[in-house]
Amino acid sequence: xxxxxxxxxxxxxxxxxxxxxxxxxxxxxxxxxxxxxxxxxxxxxxxxxxxxxxxxxxxxxxxxxxxxxxxxxxxxxxxxxxxxxxxxxxxxxxxxxxxxxxxxxxxxxxxxxxxxxxxxxxxxxxxxxxxxxxxxxxxxxxxxxxxxxxxxxxxxxxxxxxxxxxxxxxxxxxxxxxxxxxxxxxxxxxxxxxxxxxxxxxxxxxxxxxxxxxxxxxxxxxxxxxxxxxxxxxxxxxxxxxxxxxxxxxxxxxxxxxxxxxxxxxxxxxxxxxxxxxxxxxxxxxxxxxxxxxxxxxxxxxxxxxxxxxxxxxxxxxxxxxxxxx
Numbered sequence: 156x157x158x159x160x161x162x163x164x165x166x167x168x169x170x171x172x173x174x175x176x177x178x179x180x181x182x183x184x185x186x187x188x189x190x191x192x193x194x195x196x197x198x199x200x201x202x203x204x205x206x207x208x209x210x211x212x213x214x215x216x217x218x219x220x221x222x223x224x225x226x227x228x229x230x231x232x233x234x235x236x237x238x239x240x241x242x243x244x245x246x247x248x249x250x251x252x253x254x255x256x257x258x259x260x261x262x263x264x265x266x267x268x269x270x271x272x273x274x275x276x277x278x279x280x281x282x283x284x285x286x287x288x289x290x291x292x293x294x295x296x297x298x299x300x301x302x303x304x305x306x307x308x309x310x311x312x313x314x315x316x317x318x319x320x321x322x323x324x325x326x327x328x329x330x331x332x333x334x335x336x337x338x339x340x341x342x343x344x345x346x347x348x349x350x351x352x353x354x355x356x357x358x359x360x361x362x363x364x365x366x367x368x369x370x371x372x373x374x375x376x377x378x379x380x381x382x383x384x385x386x387x388x389x390x391x392x393x394x395x396x397x398x399x400x401x402x403x404x405x406x407x408x409x410x411x412x413x414x415x416x417x418x419x420x421x422x423x424x425x426x427x428x429x430x431x432x433x434x435x436x437x438x439x440x441x442x443x444x445x446x447x448x449x450x451x452x453x454x455x456x457x458x459x460x461x462x463x464x465x466x467x468x469x470x471x472x473x474x475x476x477x478x479x480x481x
Contacts, residue, residue: 167190204292204303205239205450207471209254212445214241216434219249223267223299226251230303233261238305240292241451250434254441263334264304272295274315274343274355281359285311291340291359309363315355318342322372322402322410328356333368336360338414339397366418372410375399378457379427379465389413390423396452396469425463430454444468 205212213305215238220226229251230240237260240255268284271277281291286306292313314337319325329339337358344352371394376382386396394413401409426449431437441451449468457463 166213178200181188199479205241205254205256206305207469208256208259210258210469211448212254212441212450214438214441214445214451215253216244216438218219218252219243223295223301226295226301227265230265231261233361234303235263237262240265244434244437245478246433246437248455252437252441252451254445260306262306266302266304267287267295267299268302270298270300273345274353274357277343278313278315278357281311281313285301285313285359291357307363309361312337312360312362314358314360315343316358318354320402322400322408325400326370326372327372329368332358333370333414336365336367338368339370341398364418366416369394369415369417371413371415372400373413375409375411376457378463379455382455382457382467383425383427385411386423386425390425390469393419393421393423395421395423396425424449424470424472425452426468426470428468430464440466 209447215233217229217233220229225311226240230253233240233253237255238261241252241254243249243251266284266289268280271280281302282292284302286302288308288310290299290304290309291313292303295301314332316328316332319328332339337360340357340359342354344354347353352462371389373385373389376385389396392415394415397412397414399409399411401407428440428444431440444451447470449470452467452469454464454466457465
């Protein structure tokens with residue numbers, strides 16, 4: 156889940172975890188190496204694609220489009236009205252969520268590309284699309300990848316590297332790439348000989364800005380209270396929560412990932428609410444939080460097995476708060 160920065164310029168900082176051929180309505184399954192996961196209750200949703208910024212937000216809920224062509228048509232209609240596609244949400248039926256930063260005039264254009272057969276081929280295609288200003292959002296179906304072009308002059312460059320198996324190797328990899336301006340997007344998987352999958356880590360750089368990124372991991376939170384405490388502490392230091400990781404070497408261990416944009420002084424604040432049971436309830440909740448400058452991030456589950464669920468919201472401030480009498 157999610158940072159709202161300037162729409163477009165830092166959109167890649169909220170790019171969702173990328174998984175292989177699962178479609179956009181899914182939680183990522185544990186891979187052979189490292190992957191993001193989000194356990195949820197009544198609903199499934201992506202980390203919000205709407206970029207985070209210091210603004211109020213409002214939302215729309217529209218019928219789910221089962222085909223990528225239908226989604227592109229719907230998303231382009233909404234994007235022209237400044238409502239950006241935020242992912243799909245499952246109640247008794249599936250709906251699509253669109254959100255906008257009220258203070259922003261940014262519009263969005265969406266398109267899809269056929270998903271290639273390897274990470275290297277994907278990066279080749281993404282670099283072509285990125286040079287035209289399109290940002291990779293993830294896979295909408297087994298065969299289609301979704302991209303967005305926010306109004307502006309940003310262009311994007313992509314890299315893929317072998318997925319790191321250990322936490323230490325992962326941090327070395329993402330911090331090395333981050334120092335070069337490449338933000339970690341997640342892992343992509345492609346079928347391999349014998350029915351297995353080969354995973355790569357995907358990175359993206361916004362060529363229009365000079366930004367570097369720093370990553371840290373923390374123990375995953377056992378409950379909502381612990382998560383809010385940890386994410387709040389990290390957020391006040393400028394680190395945004397980016398999801399949970401699972402490493403299978405030396406053992407299956409989960410960790411929470413945080414990222415800091417070294418070019419900014421952003422601070423992040425989090426709140427948790429009960430999971431909405433219907434589309435009207437979600438819309439009422441998200442719009443109420445949006446008036447307080449909180450963006451819907453995702454639903455999260457806590458506990459083993461997961462028994463506690465919450466809808467997580469995040470807000471941004473570039474103001475450094477100081478305590479005391481100075």
